[in-house]
Amino acid sequence: MSVLLLGISHRSAPVSVLERIAVSDTERPKLTDEIMMSPHVSEVMIVSTCNRVEVYAVVDAFHGALTDLGALLSEHSGLELAELTKYAYVRYSEAAAEHLFAVAGGLDSMVIGEQQILGQIRAAYAASDAQQASGRALHELAQQALRVGKKVHSETGIDKAGASVVSVALDRASDVLGGLAGKKAVVLGAGAMGGLSVAHLTRTGIGSIAVANRTQSRAQHLSETAASGGVTSFAITLDQLSATVADADILVTCTGAVGAVVTIADAHRALAQRDTQARPLVICDLGLPRDVEHAVAGLPGVTVLDMESLQHDPAAGAAASDERAARDIVAAELASYLSGQRLAEVTPTVTALRQRAAEVVESELMRLDSRLPDLADPQRDEVARTVRRVVDKLLHAPTVRVKQLATTPGGDSYAEALRELFELSPSTVQAVASPMEVATAVDTDNPTAALADDFTLSHERGTE
Numbered sequence: 001m002s003v004l005l006l007g008i009s010h011r012s013a014p015v016s017v018l019e020r021i022a023v024s025d026t027e028r029p030k031l032t033d034e035i036m037m038s039p040h041v042s043e044v045m046i047v048s049t050c051n052r053v054e055v056y057a058v059v060d061a062f063h064g065a066l067t068d069l070g071a072l073l074s075e076h077s078g079l080e081l082a083e084l085t086k087y088a089y090v091r092y093s094e095a096a097a098e099h100l101f102a103v104a105g106g107l108d109s110m111v112i113g114e115q116q117i118l119g120q121i122r123a124a125y126a127a128s129d130a131q132q133a134s135g136r137a138l139h140e141l142a143q144q145a146l147r148v149g150k151k152v153h154s155e156t157g158i159d160k161a162g163a164s165v166v167s168v169a170l171d172r173a174s175d176v177l178g179g180l181a182g183k184k185a186v187v188l189g190a191g192a193m194g195g196l197s198v199a200h201l202t203r204t205g206i207g208s209i210a211v212a213n214r215t216q217s218r219a220q221h222l223s224e225t226a227a228s229g230g231v232t233s234f235a236i237t238l239d240q241l242s243a244t245v246a247d248a249d250i251l252v253t254c255t256g257a258v259g260a261v262v263t264i265a266d267a268h269r270a271l272a273q274r275d276t277q278a279r280p281l282v283i284c285d286l287g288l289p290r291d292v293e294h295a296v297a298g299l300p301g302v303t304v305l306d307m308e309s310l311q312h313d314p315a316a317g318a319a320a321s322d323e324r325a326a327r328d329i330v331a332a333e334l335a336s337y338l339s340g341q342r343l344a345e346v347t348p349t350v351t352a353l354r355q356r357a358a359e360v361v362e363s364e365l366m367r368l369d370s371r372l373p374d375l376a377d378p379q380r381d382e383v384a385r386t387v388r389r390v391v392d393k394l395l396h397a398p399t400v401r402v403k404q405l406a407t408t409p410g411g412d413s414y415a416e417a418l419r420e421l422f423e424l425s426p427s428t429v430q431a432v433a434s435p436m437e438v439a440t441a442v443d444t445d446n447p448t449a450a451l452a453d454d455f456t457l458s459h460e461r462g463t464e
Contacts, residue, residue, distance in 0.1 A: 001042060003141060004062060005096040006069045006088060007054035010110050013087035015308040019289035021077045021084075023048040024256055025127075032133050034072050040065035043138045045128040047103070049120045050165065050193065050254075050288040051110050051307060056100065058137045062092060094338055097141060101330045101337075104149030106158060110310060111168050112323065113158035116196065118149045140341075148333045156325040166196045166252075168313050169284040169305050170204065173250050176282050176303050181205035183249040188241065188261065190218040193254035193286055198222055201252075202229040209233040210244045214255075242266050245281070246273035252284045253291035260293040267296045277301060339407040346406035346415040350399045352424050357391050 008021050023031055028046050035044045035057060043058035055073070059065035070088070074081045091099045099108070104121055106113040125142040128134040134142075153159050174180045185206050187197050190213035201209055209226045211233065213219035219235035226233035236244050241262075245251050246269075255261050262283070271281070277300075285292040285306040297304035365384055368375070375383075398418075405414045418424070 001058050001060055001137060002062075002093040003096040003137060004057050004059045004065050004069070005054060005091040005099060006057075006066065006073065007052060007091075007099075008084075008087050008089070009052035009054070009108065010307070011108065012089055015288070015290070015306070017079070017087050018051060018053070018307075020079055021053045021073065022256075022288050023053050023076070027076070028127055029131060031072065031076055032128065032131050035069065036131075036133050038065060038068040038072075040068060043128075043135045044133050045124050045138050045142065047121060047124040049117065050286060052103075052108075054100075054103075056096065056138065056141070058135065066090065094334070097144075097337060098330070098334050100141065100145045101148045101334055102327075104145040105152035105326050105330055106149070107152075107323065107326055107330065110307070111165050113153070113326075114165065115149075115153060115159055116165075116192070118146060118153075119192065121145055121149070144333070144337050148330060151333065152326045152329050155329060156322045158322040158326045165286060165307070165310055166193065166200050166284075168310055169252070169286060170197075170200050170250075172305050172310075172313065173282040173284055173303075174204065176280065177249055179204075180250065182207040184208050184210075184247060185250045185252065186210045186212065186236075186241070186245050186248045187222070188212045188251065188253040188291065189255040189287070190215070190222040191254065191256060193256075194222060194252075195225070197252045197254060197284075197286070198226045198233075199229075202226055202231050206231060210236050210248070212236045212238055212241050212244070214238065242269040243273070245270040248281070249279070250282045250284065252286065254286040255291050256287060257289075257291065259289070261287070261291040262296065263293045264295045264299075267293075267299055267302065271299060271301065342406045342408075343403060346402060346418075349415040349418050349424065350402065353399065353418060353422055354395060356422060356424060357395060361387055361391055 008017065010018065013021075023046055028048065032044055032046060035041055035046075035055065040059050040061045041057045042060070045056045047054045047056070053073075055069055057065060057069060070081055070084065073079075073088075074084050077084065100121075102108050103117060106115065106117060109117055121142060125134060125138070128138065170180065177183060180201065181204060183206055185201050185208070187194050187201070187209060190211060194211070194213070198209060198211070209223065209231055211219045211223040211226070212235070213222070216235060216237060223233040223235040245266075251262070253262060262285075274281070280301045280303065283292055283296065283302065283304045285304055288307060290306060292304060292306070296302060297306075361384075364387065365380075368383065369380070402414045402418055
């Protein structure tokens with residue numbers, strides 16, 4: 001079983017395509033269930049952010065699984081499969097793991113080094129686990145990716161470019177408005193991106209923040225959070241949005257809704273109550289799909305900063321030295337992860353071999369009892385110990401060596417050779433390969449914490 005990745009991101013597709021392929025939190029369970037119905041897929045995790053949709057699936061057949069994933073994403077997005085293929089990228093096995101580690105480290109983000117992706121990967125795994133769509137393979141992959149991301153941020157300066165797309169958008173808005181201190185802001189959307197927006201606005205010295213959301217209680221909670229930071233803030237209903245925007249300097253939208261939330265008519269109603277020449281309005285559209293109707297950007301006195309324009313912002317880059325250091329960490333952690341995975345694959349074969357040897361010893365001792373029934377217990381025990389020592393010594397060198405060789409590229413072939421030489425049936429190996437316990441969380445306070453299953457108790461996993 002190997003991991004297959006099928007994805008589309010800001011690097012491979014325009015925003016118009018990303019809008020169509022986007023998977024909302026409400027759509028993810030249904031799509032996960034549909035993917036799990038594929039006979040080629042045993043585990044799946046969907047990472048969906050404002051600038052990427054990536055499906056990580058544990059598969060038993062590359063081509064069959066890729067065909068199924070492509071068909072389901074095509075159906076979900078409404079894109080023809082041929083069109084979807086133009087923008088999609090595929091990674092398999094080691095390349096899939098390398099890509100996820102790079103994503104977790106912020107190396108594939110629109111803003112290089114942004115940290116929000118760590119929470120999004122954690123949420124993606126939690127959603128998969130809640131649907132029982134993840135197993136040992138995705139658990140280990142996701143947890144290792146989170147460790148890699150944390151290590152990149154703690155050991156390099158890659159996040160100096162900005163914590164997220166939000167920071168870049170607000171920096172540009174500040175340039176347009178001559179600073180945000182004392183200005184009035186409206187945040188439309190009280191999810192994770194809305195929370196980040198409120199946090200960033202608070203640090204800029206913004207004068208006031210109005211929060212609007214479809215669920216009023218969430219808007220109220222976020223406004224209270226802003227108030228605790230010393231900013232005048234209040235929650236409004238969606239019906240009050242136009243009137244509030246009419247008196248605001250900046251509108252940040254991040255709803256994740258399907259279709260425009262701010263229409264050209266809404267903009268006209270808001271602008272009719274203000275002098276746009278003396279007081280321009282900046283709209284940061286961080287939604288995917290877009291929250292703001294495209295025509296709004298053409299209105300006088302309005303500046304719309306959307307995901308497409310933010311892709312080209314110079315602040316989205318990181319210092320070359322920090323990026324190289326981050327990639328070095330990803331490469332080293334990938335090598336460690338792959339080494340551990342190869343060792344995990346050979347361990348059941350070694351266990352099955354030792355189990356087979358123990359069965360042979362016990363069988364021969366029983367035969368000895370039938371042939372020499374009068375043999376005294378002390379002599380019998382000494383014979384048993386001698387036979388077991390001989391078997392252990394004979395197996396010690398090859399089993400130690402096969403574990404060493406297993407950590408090298410192509411190491412799985414040694415396990416296969418061992419199974420052939422000692423006639424170990426696949427069912428026997430599979431039986432000892434079943435995880436005894438898969439941890440549901442990693443102890444971040446213990447950097448050497450190992451995943452609790454029979455594959456990893458015998459060796460340490462990578463550190464966090």
